[in-house]
Amino acid sequence: MNQDELKKAVGVKSVDYFKSDMVVGLGTGSTVYYMIEELGRRYQAGEIKNIVAVTTSSRSEKQAKELGIPTKDLNEVDHIDLTIDGADQIDKNGQGIKGGGGAHLLEKMVATNSTRNIWIVDQSKMADTLGSFPLPTEVIPFGCEKTFTDLEKEGLNPQFRLNEDGSRFLTHNKNYIIDLKIGEIKHPHLLADWLDHQVGIVAHGLFLDIVNTIIVGYEDGPKVID
Ligand code: 5RP
Numbered sequence: 001m002n003q004d005e006l007k008k009a010v011g012v013k014s015v016d017y018f019k020s021d022m023v024v025g026l027g028t029g030s031t032v033y034y035m036i037e038e039l040g041r042r043y044q045a046g047e048i049k050n051i052v053a054v055t056t057s058s059r060s061e062k063q064a065k066e067l068g069i070p071t072k073d074l075n076e077v078d079h080i081d082l083t084i085d086g087a088d089q090i091d092k093n094g095q096g097i098k099g100g101g102g103a104h105l106l107e108k109m110v111a112t113n114s115t116r117n118i119w120i121v122d123q124s125k126m127a128d129t130l131g132s133f134p135l136p137t138e139v140i141p142f143g144c145e146k147t148f149t150d151l152e153k154e155g156l157n158p159q160f161r162l163n164e165d166g167s168r169f170l171t172h173n174k175n176y177i178i179d180l181k182i183g184e185i186k187h188p189h190l191l192a193d194w195l196d197h198q199v200g201i202v203a204h205g206l207f208l209d210i211v212n213t214i215i216v217g218y219e220d221g222p223k224v225i226d
Contacts (some may be wrong), residue, residue, distance in 0.1 A: 004030075006217030011035035014084050014120045014215050014221045015042060015108035020049040023077050025110040026064060027085025028103040029114040031120050035084055036060060044201040054080055056106040057172060065113035072123070074109060083114040087121050089133040090214060091207040094225070095188050099136030099205030102161070102171050108203055112211050122217040136161070137195065138175045147200035148178060154194070156163025175202055 001009070011034025018039060026036055042048045044067065052070045054077055056062040061072040063098055064071050074080075084109055086101040096119065110130045110139040111117050137158075137210035139147045161169040168176050185191055188206055215223040 001217075001219055005029040005124050006219075007120075007161075007222070008034040008123065010120040010215045010217040010222045012038045014118055015039050015048075017082060017084065017118055018048055018051065020043075020051065022051050022081040023051050023072075023079060024051055025083025025085070025114050025117075026053050026055045026060045027083065027107055027110075028060050029086035029101050031086040031122070032060060032084070034065065035120060036067065036069075040069055042070055043067065049066065049198070052077065054083075054110055056085070056110050057101070057103040066112075074113060075205040080110060082116045082118065083110050084120060085111065087119045087207070087211075088118065088124055088136045089127050089130055090121060090123055090211075091130045091188075092128050094211055094214060095130060095209070096207045096211060097130050097133050097135055097205050098207050099177070100133070101137070102136065102138070102169060102177050104136055104205045104207075105138050105175075105203035106172060111207065116213070117211045117221065118213045118215060119211050120215045120217075126216060129184050130151050130188055130206075131182050134159075134179035134181045135185070137178045137180060138171050138173075138202045138204075139178050139200050140175050140202060143200055144175065144176055144178075150198060151178060151180065162195045173202070194226075
């Protein structure tokens with residue numbers, strides 16, 4: 001199986017966890033794409049009824065709406081039963097890096113308002129320690145050069161994320177992404193705490209102590225880690 005087939009296998013499998021009458025959170029990314037596609041199929045077939053979805057990006061919202069899945073804003077629901085999302089890297093303790101698609105602010109808000117979180121990934125995302133995948137931060141444009149300098153002084157090897165035409169990548173909220181090419185992150189909680197206290201940083205991609213279940217796509221089929 002190629003990587004895309006592994007993503008599809010976990011995306012389809014994960015929909016078993018969605019039940020009728022749930023408020024569901026829909027993540028973002030190429031793995032989540034397959035999950036939403038399968039959710040739409042089961043919803044249209046009447047196998048899953050009466051759900052409402054809170055989405056984490058305009059891409060996922062558009063896909064859900066096209067499939068006829070009702071959507072609501074996070075402000076319009078009092079809870080989310082289960083969110084299924086992708087991840088960029090997961091360590092052996094179930095801590096993760098997200099934000100490769102630049103959606104980690106909305107993803108973190110949806111995840112932290114969810115009773116349960118499931119991540120779906122292909123096997124290439126699993127690692128002993130985090131950090132070989134650059135850690136995304138979302139920064140407000142105001143004073144962003146100062147924020148960049150602070151990250152540089154801290155030895156975090158910051159780089160603005162750019163579009164193909166060389167312009168700065170803009171998030172859903174019209175902020176920039178600064179990726180931190182740190183290498184091995186030995187103390188993720190200490191780093192998360194430091195980043196949480198930088199006023200120009202709206203959100204970082206360290207998702208710690210958030211996930212309940214991980215579904216990993218291997219050649220011989222999806223494996224569930226609880
Ligand atoms: C977007 C994310 C995605 O969940 C993450 O990048 C994984 O994406 P993919 O399934 O395409 O590999 O965090 O901000």
